Amino acid sequence: MAIRPAEQLIHKAAWLYYAHGLRQDEVANQLNISRASVAMYLRKARETGIVNISTSTQLFTDDVMARRLEDALKLDAVWIAPENAYLADPSTDIAVLAASVFLELVGKGDRIGVAWGRTIYTIADIMSYADLQDVTVVQLCGNLGAPYSYRPDQCTMEIARRLNAKGLNFYAPLVLSTEELAHGLRAEPVIRDQLAGISDCDLALYSIGAVDADSHLVKCGALTAAEMAALRREGAAGxxxxxxxxxxxxxxxxxxxRRVISAGLASLRVIGKRLMVVQEDSKFEPLLAAIAGGLCTHLVVGAHMAQRLLDHAGTSAEKAS
Incomplete structure (x- = not known):
């Protein structure tokens, strides 16, 4: 059910106070209302049961820009995190919103595929704890040996821990040294069955990576900066x-x-809910590629990225007409 205009300030006040820990006077300044009004709105939020992050995300679901973006990109749902001047890092708002959206999308008995990266681990790290029944969290790709907290296995197990769910890791590296080794490993029954089971997932959570020197693949040693640059010249987009x-x-x-151990794109596309979260504006082109490939049904982005996507969709429509 859509939030009525009269309820929006209640949701905004609850979001700023409970999700971001602002004081009541700070909430009042942010919303340009009195502190007494803030106290009243927070009391109403408690009385009506909306003082939890999960419910308050409906505010963003009902955003007009989100609806327009869903229509333009033919997505099932879009959530847009506002640009808040009080945050030193605006991407934090995106991660907070994404964690709540993710919990709303998970159902009892679901099988969830999880990728990796800083965005995914940040979501896992700030996610509320939930005790869901018979949920399984599976790793979507092989692992990396680099000592980063956002490795594929770390992301998978942290989300499983937050959900009190069963976690299934890939006991294989992300990339092999030769194509022959990768082909042979994919044929091993354990790896073959794990890859085949990806398409049985109900929900996937991932982001989209860039193809430049700052890419996780470069920083984790899977590719050199020179190799990544060469792939970009060959058409790599994300x-x-x-x-x-x-x-x-x-x-x-x-x-x-051909040397990577990961879920095939065809397997990802048949997952009913494919939640993509993008924090960085620099990932505009990679995000366009993911959307074009049908790898995203649900999207969480910031307001600036949302506007860029809308502008691009409008330009593309004009060119096609």
Whole structure:
């Protein structure tokens, strides 16, 4: 049910006070209302049961820009985090919102596929604890040996821990040294069955990576900066679950992809809810590629990225007409 205009200030006040820990006077300044009004709104929020992050995300679901973006990009649902001047890092708002959206999308008995990266681990790290029944969290791609907290296995197990769920890791590296080794490993019954089971997931959680020197694949040693630059010249547009895609959202024909142990794009596309979260504005082109490839049904972005996507959709429509 849509939030009525009269209720929006209640939701905003509750969001700022409970999700971000602002004092009542800070909430009043942010919303340009009196402190007495803030106290009244918070009391109403408690009385009506909306003082939890999960429910308050409905405020963003009902945002007009989100609805327009859903129509323009043919997505099932879009959530837009506002640009708040009081936050030193605006991407924090996106992660907080995404954690709440994720919990809303998870159902009892669900099987959830999880990728990796800073965005995913940040979501896991700030996610509220939930005790869901018979939920399984599976790793979407092989692992990396680099000592980062946002490795694939770390992301999977942290989300499983927050949900009190069963976690299933991939006991294989993300990328092999030769195509022959990768082909042989994919044929091993344990790995083969794990890859085949990805399509049985009800929900996928991932972000989209860039194809530049700052890419996780470069920082974690899977590719050198020079190799990544060469792949970009060949048409690389983004990275999803450790795999490189082109601007159409298709797997790039390259040796690197043939050496990767990861869920196939076809398996990802049949997952009913594919939640993509993008924090950085620099990932505009990779995000366009993921959307073009049908790798996203549900999207969480910031207001600036949302406007860029709308502008791009409008320009594309004009060119097509």
């Amino acid at each position: 990275v999803i679950a450790g795999q490189i895609i082109d601007a159409r959202g298709e797997l790039l024909d390259c040796s690197y992809n």
